[in-house]
Each structure stands twice: as structure tokens, then as C-alpha cells.
Amino acid sequence: MDSSDRLSQFANGNVELEEDLRKLVDVGTSEEESLEAFLEVLYNFLSDAGTLTLGMDDFIMSLASTHETHLYLLKQKLPEYPQGV
Numbered sequence: 001m002d003s004s005d006r007l008s009q010f011a012n013g014n015v016e017l018e019e020d021l022r023k024l025v026d027v028g029t030s031e032e033e034s035l036e037a038f039l040e041v042l043y044n045f046l047s048d049a050g051t052l053t054l055g056m057d058d059f060i061m062s063l064a065s066t067h068e069t070h071l072y073l074l075k076q077k078l079p080e081y082p083q084g085v
Helices: 003-011 015-049 054-077
Strands: none
Touching (some): 015 054
């Protein structure tokens, strides 16, 4: 079965494919949340240690912003996620 057949089945309500998509979105959401938590810990650690340079601050904030966007988009795929989380 090629990808166009799978997309057609999904569009027609194929439950198995919908479950697969939900699993992928759940895993992606979990990983993005873990990365956000790690970036917060890293930022706080470097800041508390007095070793957070402006460049590193910018780099961490840029990563966090990108991954917050990913998380937002993933949560749009599953309406049962509470908004604003």
C-alpha cells in the first residue's frame, strides 16, 4: 500500500490509521514537552551559575520558541489537549 492509499483511507475514516496518527502526535508532544522542560532547567542552571552569555541566552530562547511552535501545532492535531497548556 502506498502513501496515497493510506491518506485516502485516513480521509475516509480508517480507524487504524487514525490511531497511528494519534500515537505519533502523542509521542511528538511528549518529546517536545520534555525538551522544553530541559531547556528551562538548562537556562536556569546557567543563569544561576553566572555563566549565561547573551549569545547562549539567545540560542536557548530561539530553541525554546521553535519547539513551542512545534508543540502548539501538534496540539492542534488532537482537540482533546487543553488549550493554553
